[in-house]
Amino acid sequence: MTRGTLAGAIIAVFLTACMVGPDYRRPKTEVPDQYRVAPQQGAPNADTMWWKQFGDPVLDQLIDEALAHNNDVKVAAANVEAASGLLTQVRSPLFPQINYGAHAGRYKFSQSTTIALPAGLSNPTSYFDVLAGASWEIDLWGRVRRQVQGAQANVLATEEARQGVVLTLITQLATSYVQLRSLDEQLVVAQRTLDAYAGELKITKDKFEFGQVSQMNVAQVQSRYETVAARIPDIRNQMVITENAIAVLLGRNPGEVTRGKALADLAAPPVPEGVPSELLERRPDILQAEQQLVSATAQIGAAKAQYFPSISLTGQYGSGSTELNQLFKGATNTWNYVGTITGPIFRAGAISGQVTEAKASQQAALFNYQRVIQNAFADVDDALSSHTQALEQVAAQERLVKALTDYSQLARLQYDGGYAPYSTVLQAEQQLFPEELTLATLRAQALSSVIGIYRALGGGWVNEAAKRTASLTP
Numbered sequence: 253m254t255r256g257t258l259a260g261a262i263i264a265v266f267l268t269a270c271m272v273g274p275d276y277r278r279p280k281t282e283v284p285d286q287y288r289v290a291p292q293q294g295a296p297n298a299d300t301m302w303w304k305q306f307g308d309p310v311l312d313q314l315i316d317e318a319l320a321h322n323n324d325v326k327v328a329a330a331n332v333e334a335a336s337g338l339l340t341q342v343r344s345p346l347f348p349q350i351n352y353g354a355h356a357g358r359y360k361f362s363q364s365t366t367i368a369l370p371a372g373l374s375n376p377t378s379y380f381d382v383l384a385g386a387s388w389e390i391d392l393w394g395r396v397r398r399q400v401q402g403a404q405a406n407v408l409a410t411e412e413a414r415q416g417v418v419l420t421l422i423t424q425l426a427t428s429y430v431q432l433r434s435l436d437e438q439l440v441v442a443q444r445t446l447d448a449y450a451g452e453l454k455i456t457k458d459k460f461e462f463g464q465v466s467q468m469n470v471a472q473v474q475s476r477y478e479t480v481a482a483r484i485p486d487i488r489n490q491m492v493i494t495e496n497a498i499a500v501l502l503g504r505n506p507g508e509v510t511r512g513k514a515l516a517d518l519a520a521p522p523v524p525e526g527v528p529s530e531l532l533e534r535r536p537d538i539l540q541a542e543q544q545l546v547s548a549t550a551q552i553g554a555a556k557a558q559y560f561p562s563i564s565l566t567g568q569y570g571s572g573s574t575e576l577n578q579l580f581k582g583a584t585n586t587w588n589y590v591g592t593i594t595g596p597i598f599r600a601g602a603i604s605g606q607v608t609e610a611k612a613s614q615q616a617a618l619f620n621y622q623r624v625i626q627n628a629f630a631d632v633d634d635a636l637s638s639h640t641q642a643l644e645q646v647a648a649q650e651r652l653v654k655a656l657t658d659y660s661q662l663a664r665l666q667y668d669g670g671y672a673p674y675s676t677v678l679q680a681e682q683q684l685f686p687e688e689l690t691l692a693t694l695r696a697q698a699l700s701s702v703i704g705i706y707r708a709l710g711g712g713w714v715n716e717a718a719k720r721t722a723s724l725t726p
Contacts (some may be wrong), residue, residue, distance in 0.1 A: 271394025272560070273553020276401075276546045279618060281625055283529045289636040299712035302702075303426050305521035310512025310633040314502065318425050319720040321503030326422060329721065335410040339403040345396045348388040356380050381586070387566040395557030401550035406609045409543035416536035418718045423707040427700045430496055433515040434696030435491045442484050449477040459510035463703050472678055480685060515695055523639060526709055531628050535710035541617070541624040548610070548617035555606040559654045561595030639701035646698050649691045656684040657706050 303315055319325065358378045391397055454472045456543055459465045496506040567589035596603060660680040666672035706713075 270392055271397055271553060272556045273394070274549055276549045278542070279545075279621070281532070281622065283506070283532070284629060285528070285631075287528065287626065287636055288633045289640055294559050295619075300521075300524075301713050301716065302521040302524075302706050303422060305519060306426075306428050306513075306699075307487055307517075307519045308512040310510055314509070315422055315425055316716075316720060318421055318502050319418070319717060321500055322338055322421055323503055324417050325414070325721050328410075328417040332407070332414055333412045335407040339400070339407050342396070342399045342403040345389055346391060346400070348386050352382075352384045354380075354382045360495065363513070381432065381584075382571055383568050385566065385568040387564060389562060391565040392563055393557040393560040395554050395562075398550045398553035398557065402547040402554065405543045405547035405550065406542045409547065412536045412540035412543060416540065416713050417717055418721065419536055419707060419710060419714050421501060422717060423703050425498065426539045428498045428501065428701050429509075430515070430518070430696050430699045430703070432494045432498065432509065432563070432691050433513075433518065434510065435487055435494060436511065437515045437692040437695075438689050439484065439491070441486060441692065442480055445685050445688075446477065446480045446484065449473065449480055453477050471677075472495065474686075476678065477684060479682075481531055483689075515692065515699075518697055518699060521706070522709070523636075523702060524707055524709055526632075528632070531710065532625065534712065534714075535628050535716060537624050538621075538628055540684070541621040545617040545621045548614040552607065552610040552614055555603070555610040558603045558606065559596065564594075565594045566590050566592070628708070632705070635701065635704040635708040639698070639705055642694065642698040642701045646691070646694045649694050653687050653691050655686070656680065660684050 265703070292302070304312055358376055389396070413676065453473045455471075456465060456470050460470050484485040495509045498509045499506050567587070569585075569587040570583055663672060663677045667677045
């Protein structure tokens with residue numbers, strides 16, 4: 253190894269080692285051994301594209317469309333591009349900065365001055381020069397490198413934010429689609445019930461004409477009919493609102509949304525299994541918060557480096573002449589180089605204030621990281637509990653609807669046979685209708701609760717889904 257090579261290696265090692273400020277180390281976090289509510293039977297992991305397990309090609313197409321055209325995803329992608337651009341800017345001082353310049357001018361010197369003009373120089377005279385310059389600040393204390401670390405972490409944090417947008421988009425779209433199919437089922441139930449009541453109202457009015465029933469019976473059937481009729485506009489309004497919300501997620505103007513399978517035909521994805529420690533490696537908001545902590549830690553070193561002197565090298569090489577056609581002749585060459593060392597003596601707390609600010613920001617980022625982790629654990633527990641309770645509610649509601657259906661049929665048979673008053677039939681049918689609507693709502697909530705579990709767990713499927721998003725175009 254030559255002396256020059258050895259000296260270069262020593263300098264390189266020295267420059268790499270001399271970075272003031274703390275290096276990032278992942279803080280220790282208390283992680284529970286397991287979630288409070290464990291699924292009785294689950295999928296091996298949360299990395300699968302779970303929405304395909306609903307078995308609805310229309311839902312698959314809607315999700316693909318949303319990934320390609322959703323404006324929130326586009327904004328997130330633009331933010332990643334902006335962060336990458338900032339990283340390029342921050343990194344640039346690590347390399348020599350090369351520039352060029354040219355000047356041309358004409359001067360007239362005062363004839364009353366006692367200073368004699370150089371021989372051969374006319375008055376007025378012209379002057380031309382072309383110069384190339386280079387400057388380089390030696391990052392001896394790591395100020396720029398710490399800034400680069402912070403900018404790199406910011407790029408990663410912004411990318412995780414984009415992943416979080418994708419996660420939210422898919423789960424919101426799937427949930428809204430399930431809610432829309434629930435409203436469709438509620439409308440079918442309401443319309444079927446209304447048609448049945450319309451037929452019964454006609455029969456009751458005919459019986460009243462022949463004196464077989466009283467006016468009170470007609471009013472009872474009429475009130476039951478109008479009760480159902482009043483629910484239909486509300487259901488339709490909710491459908492319009494849900495369709496418009498889906499259209500916005502798709503990047504469309506408000507409008508109708510294509511339907512696929514009915515609510516009862518949607519297959520619920522299996523509940524994914526997992527342990528709490530896995531959240532630290534795959535949930536986008538946790539990874540984003542950690543990268544923000546990395547960036548804040550790096551800013552402490554960047555601030556502290558200002559206490560130390562900065563060393564910079566500058567140089568110029570070019571040509572100058574009073575005659576344009578002589579500008580690049582050998583005698584017109586000019587050059588210079590300068591080394592500069594500058595350092596702070598008194599800044600009235602400007603640097604110490606930046607260090608204090610950087611340390612406080614790092615502490616805030618640390619507390620935020622811990623808060624995000626705790627919220628993530630709570631999200632998963634909440635989602636698992638909601639799913640367990642939703643399944644129990646659906647089962648109980650199905651039994652209730654079955655019992656009320658049997659009750660309504662038996663009441664009708666007894667009334668037709670003259671063994672029960674019409675009020676018994678009225679009471680049974682009035683109880684059945686709202687419970688049928690509730691059953692449709694609970695079935696949708698049970699499917700949505702599975703979606704909530706996948707949202708809470710994150711998973712590698714977010715990365716795969718993000719690959720389908722449209723590339724950012726200028």
